[in-house]
Amino acid sequence: MNEINQKHIFIAGLDLEFKPVLINDDTPIGTQIARAGGFSPDQMAIVLQALPSGVFEDIHPDEIVNLVETSRRFIVAESDRTYFFAVDGQRYEWPCRIINGRTIRKLVQVAENMRLLQQLEDEPDRELADTETINLGEEGIERFVSRKATWKLKVQGVPLEFDKYEVTVREAAERAGIDLSLHWKITLTVQGHNSQDVTIDDTIDLRTPGIEKLRFTPKDVGNGEAAAAPRRAFNVLPVDVAYLNQLGLRWETCIGTDGLRYLLVHDFELPVGYSHRHVQLALQVLPGYPVEPLDSFYLYPHVSLMSGVLPPNVQLTAQIDGVVFQGWSRHRTITPWNPQADNVISQMALVEGCLHKEVGQ
Template sequence: MDIEHHEEPSGKRIAVEIASIDLNFQVFELDTSTPTGGKIAKVAGFNADTHPYVMQWRDDGDLEELRAQEEADLRNGKKFIVAESDGTNRITIEGEARDWPADEISGETIRKLGRISAERSIYLERTDEPDRLVEDGDIVKIKKDGVEQFRSSKPVVWELNVQGKKIISVTPVISVADALTRAGFDPDAWIIILKVQGQPKRQLSVGDEIDLRAPGIEKIRLTAKDVSNGEARTAPTREFALLEIDESYLDGLGLHWETRSSDGHRWLIIHGYPVPAGYTAIATTLALMIPPTYPQSEIDMFYAYPALQRATGATIPATEAVQVIGGLPFQRWSRHRGSIVPWNPQRDNVATHLALVESALVKEIGE
């Protein structure tokens, strides 16, 4: 490669920027305003024996090959890429075709060439395989038998409902502590319940993580860990036994529950039962009447103390009746199974009835 020199009559030196394929540009000074490709290569430390490939990165974003004897017009841009290469590979970035003087390219270089903002994700599109996410630190080997196509898009985000507040995550896995903090709750002050469609509610700990890609994730419900008048919590009352499956399920909720006989009936009482956002309270004491012949006889309706009210003030139908349980006035929710899916003693239990409770509470606030 012959190196040409065109001295400026005034002796003025011209600053240009030169980089290798990593696009980490450095400033060099030239003694001419019309440098050839050979001149640029020599300034960058190449000689003719290394077969340098020179490209001018124009201000309009195009890459233009600059041959050894060809003069560059610095009015079109003062950035140059010099690489040891005997040819180029064809790529497109955001639909714009470019020749690239290497067999591989990094995600960071693609972002710089395409002037793609950090807020957007880059994908490699190939017809014979799924689109591949390209991180800035990734290296993509360019296929020789086609044109590699790179496009950007807004990153995928995930939503999670935390006690009625929706938070957005740009990563598919979020820690429980982060989710609660971002929703404005102290992670250490609550019993944390994850609700997944078609599954029993599951208690989480502060150190757990939630994979938001898992199907059916609906929401996180919170119940205060300690609501008292300053006295120590007494041991729960167990005046009659439930089914083993019931007790195991209730223990898994992490809530304080009791069985009591009062006013001629048997009651399962669940303290601090979480209710959906849209009510004037976030939790209630929930009571279920357990028939003496349960599970052959069904659990019917449910009861809340204190009475639940919509935050809008609108009346909730079929909740006017009051049932006294242990001297306290519980609000009776007259909700019953229909004839399509009647009570089945082989299948139904406390867990399935609490699912009815949950759906009834959600229905009244239109969630």
């Protein structure tokens, strides 16, 4: 035991902020502890000692406390009596008639990811907010229970529960099985408010009153109108067009949100071993292509290995249709780009080779 613990006790008031106080007696009585806390005998201070079990025990004014064998933490407050309440079946004492949810949490050490519920007769358990006060002076013992906190959200009609109150739209969509390789208009409905558009990377605070659901609507679906034609913001080589069409891929050429040119392949299938099976694949196409080489590639949504580990060198980014793609920095190191022979076909082969390599295929 260090010197400060040998010569000090730790005293807190109703704020439960424990501070070291010098005491030169290893067996003080309750009155001495109250005096060390700044109270005179005529103030009739209540002294509560923290026991190893976590509960606090009332120390009478003339009761001896052996500091060598027990706890040195005390609550000292001016009061004429103590009040009782119970949490999870364990009884606690408190020197004040009024107590709030935050104090109960701190006193009993209820974790942040747990809910604190007041048990009521003939009524469902009621969650106690941090700032809400309870009168312990009323008849009977107030009883509380702690429960693992869950927050609910409907996503595309699927009711989901989360063990945290801040959830990204992406996480909610993935839990509901939404195909994030498609283009979605995403709407958050909050009771009593107008629905609001959100993006896939926004965070929702599920503690907000009235939050009900997330709705995903395909961007390219209208009121019975034909689906929009794929974008062709610029041309690629005829051999590229033939290759992409032959594979049956849905592809577009577009100008990204970052102002750069991209060949965008929808519903691209990844090999087994990644956190997603289908993504959007993007290749940046410089204006001088095919003289200017195709280099690296981009995926959306971001992927990791099934182990949760990120593949190496995926720190590049591209911004397309308002979302951020994960850039894989992969370059030709043995055979340089040959504008006479290389094109989208050879670059797609490089992409597939890199993706298989990371999962050992």
